[in-house]
Amino acid sequence: MVPRTIENTREPDETVCRPDDDELFAGNDADEFNSVLKQERTPKILMTTCRFNSSRGPVFIKELLTVIPNAHYYKRGTYDLKKIVDYANKKDFTSIIVVHTNRREPDALLMIGLPNGPTAHFKLSKLVLRKDIKNHGNPTSHKPELILNNFTTRLGHRIGRLIQSLFPQDPEFRGRRVVTFHNQRDFIFFRHHRYIFETKESKVRDSKGKKVKDAKGEKITQEKTIARLQECGPRFTLKLISLQHGTFDTKGGEFEWVHKPEMDTSRRRFFL
Template identity: 40%
Template sequence: MSGFSLRKQARLRREYLYRKSIQERHLATQQRKDKVKVALQGGTEIPTELQENALELMAGGDWDDSGPKLAVELGAEAGGLADIDDEYRWAGVEDPKIVITTSRDPSSKLKQFAKEIKLLFPNSQRLNRGNYENKQLLEACRSNMVTDFIVLHETRGNPDSMVISHLPNGPTAYFTLADVLMRHDIPNIGTMSEQYPHLIFHNFKSKLGLRTQNILKFLFPVPKDDSQRVVSFINWDDWILFRQHTYKKVKEGKDYELTEIGPRFSMKLYRIMMGTLDQEGAADTEFVLRPYMNTARKRKFLSDEDPW
């Protein structure tokens, strides 16, 4: 990689982090304004940490409920981008371009799973890992305008992990895989369709859920209205159940017939890193799953504000 390319990549990364810092600053200010506004409307005491600056916050609250105006103002401040968090700003405009690879020395089962994942994502290609490092592969992907880099891992021949790294600046999402059932293991499986699929996301409600939904959603191009292929991501108890079907209308009726075309597996998000896979250790962690936290506290958190 030339020195010019390295400098360009570093500059783009700095610009991206600057836009992110602007977004976070405005979000923090708006959250403080909302707390003061709720306290005043409810006739309750303003939180102690906000009392000193309450008048200043309310004086600057002219855009509290003016989303379009806020978007324009922040977009101008961030260099003309209406969406400051612009990781997926071209989503829906340009089709994603995906490269899929595996860990080193993959088993035959992991190779087969990688082939089926390639069929799952339109505009994707499978790359033999060989002895290449992640950094080398990601440099090649950036040079060829690849939008997402997916790595599949295994334990004792069973696929058990998927890493999705969005290029050029991230994020990178880490998923545990379980209950993997490949196409040739499902009886009476249908023929794999090459149509762009419609997507179904169920129970992705919270901020983390919407973040995860975006990471998965933008791996797929926009489907045509007459597409008869459906991909489903169903959140159940923090596990994402993946299913894929085709459908056709039953003759002389309003019912539809579903045919599963596989593969079938479950995913569990355990980390989101704000950088790319080659920046591990240097980029900030946006989310990490802590499965050994106090159970009662966890259940209270889930009931009050479900992370999904």
């Protein structure tokens, strides 16, 4: 019997994507991320901070630069975000990531797709930098593999494609790097690992757990391949606040989706 959990008893949602949804696949061919995901354009990311920066902001960005290939950091200075968008478009950037800080701690992330949007605003929490992760590994410069897990609705599918457009679509498996965005109850958990496959010998046991022996009385062994993970960091959690049509515009921008307090009426209602 399958135990009842909040996930498998979630409220029915008509926007959940289905494998035979032709309209969804047709929309993929016409959305803003199509050129990057079809490798017609190479992802090129501009990273910057908010105007009032903190000490942990640049450190966090420095670690993000090791996660996302072809990402470049530019100091914000006093430039308005619209001017940064114009500059990034002229320099053929495909996305902008802005790290917002509050009380010396990064607390929000802004992802802007270029040249035509969309703009996603995330709350950032539970940040753990690489140096604070016990027995952490150091990532290589290989292009990572990307895992997007549990983005099931139309909105989740769109957010997943936005995240996917940040990374090259031709991972270098030799580097054994994997970047994971796991959505659970509308919280997106980010992890960055290196992995290795090892072959180990293990004793063969019967149904009662006893070690099996051959005719000579020697214990029978079998080779078993296992995967070992080493976290590289950073580690953080995102929660979507809003998704806006086009590039960043606080006054005339049209929002596709905005989280409001009255939406949180049920623990079993999820949007991604």
